Amino acid sequence: MLAWIAGLILLGVSAVLVCRALDTDAITPVPQILAFLPWLLAPAAFALLLAGFARWWTGLVWAVLALAALGWFLRPYGPGAGSVQPSGPLLQNVKVLTANLQFGRATDALLATIRSEKPDIVFVEECAFVCADALAADLPRSQYPYRNVVRKDGSQGSAILSAFPLKDANTIESDMAMPGAVAEIHGVSVRLQLAHPMPPLPDQVPLWKREMGKLRSFAAAAPAQATIVAGDFNAGQDHAAFRAVLDDGKLHDSARIAGKSRTWSWPAESGRLLRTQIDHVLVSEDFQVKSARFVTLDGSDHRGLVVELGLHAR
Numbered sequence: 001m002l003a004w005i006a007g008l009i010l011l012g013v014s015a016v017l018v019c020r021a022l023d024t025d026a027i028t029p030v031p032q033i034l035a036f037l038p039w040l041l042a043p044a045a046f047a048l049l050l051a052g053f054a055r056w057w058t059g060l061v062w063a064v065l066a067l068a069a070l071g072w073f074l075r076p077y078g079p080g081a082g083s084v085q086p087s088g089p090l091l092q093n094v095k096v097l098t099a100n101l102q103f104g105r106a107t108d109a110l111l112a113t114i115r116s117e118k119p120d121i122v123f124v125e126e127c128a129f130v131c132a133d134a135l136a137a138d139l140p141r142s143q144y145p146y147r148n149v150v151r152k153d154g155s156q157g158s159a160i161l162s163a164f165p166l167k168d169a170n171t172i173e174s175d176m177a178m179p180g181a182v183a184e185i186h187g188v189s190v191r192l193q194l195a196h197p198m199p200p201l202p203d204q205v206p207l208w209k210r211e212m213g214k215l216r217s218f219a220a221a222a223p224a225q226a227t228i229v230a231g232d233f234n235a236g237q238d239h240a241a242f243r244a245v246l247d248d249g250k251l252h253d254s255a256r257i258a259g260k261s262r263t264w265s266w267p268a269e270s271g272r273l274l275r276t277q278i279d280h281v282l283v284s285e286d287f288q289v290k291s292a293r294f295v296t297l298d299g300s301d302h303r304g305l306v307v308e309l310g311l312h313a314r
Contacts, residue, residue, distance in 0.1 A: 095309070108299070125158055148166060191225050198234065233278055268301050279303070
């Protein structure tokens with residue numbers, strides 16, 4: 001009986017590992033499980049114990065191999081600290097904040113974070129009407145004179161705020177607004193793109209894949225220009241769709257470079273056991289990542305991400 005239970009557990013764990021090895025997010029429930037891939041260590045270890053108690057030697061080997069594969073895939077993805085160093089001289093330090101406000105509920109927390117952190121560029125997801133109104137009324141134009149606010153309610157609203165001049169840029173068509181802009185920073189045109197694809201809910205996985213594919217297509221066309229893609233990606237390094245955005249766009253995950261590739265950003269509610277990182281700031285090789293910090297946003301189910309960058313000449 002113990003061997004049967006261990007076998008069923010290992011079968012489920014192995015199915016997810018095969019998808020990870022084949023670089024596919026497959027179908028429900030694989031994308032949802034991949035979001036919490038490190039937690040598969042627990043059932044794999046439990047299966048190892050069951051196989052040991054049952055003296056099932058094949059199961060013991062199977063469990064050890066599954067644990068080893070998990071350990072391999074849990075390594076941080078992409079180049080780490082010190083491996084991405086722009087060759088040109090430093091032109092400008094740039095501080096970036098991305099924040100998902102959960103239907104605008106964390107608007108007050110966003111304003112407080114902006115006052116304390118003083119970011120140069122702010123990406124806001126789920127900027128509902130209450131958020132858009134507060135940004136217009138309570139955030140001085142002298143601080144952020146350049147803005148691209150998509151005024152929609154609920155989770156569909158978004159905003160890009162900038163201390164640097166902004167020009168219009170193409171918007172990625174999506175269910176939740178993903179606006180873009182071009183910032184003029186010390187004579188360099190920097191492409192800004194807010195990311196907020198639909199989450200991979202069981203009935204929305206095809207839509208999530210399509211919108212992640214649009215981000216991938218954008219990134220693939222962007223290497224010729226300094227680029228920042230930031231927001232709530234509803235995906236992390238264990239999703240093939242997210243890795244494709246990094247690889248095709250030659251972009252780097254700021255949290256990874258800062259040594260925080262497994263620091264969680266969602267869900268932020270207290271008492272939650274399963275957590276993962278789905279909020280990211282991706283940058284081109286024009287930027288040096290100096291630091292990355294996740295900050296609490298009272299009222300939101302996400303933590304904000306503050307990244308300090310250095311823009312270098314090519």
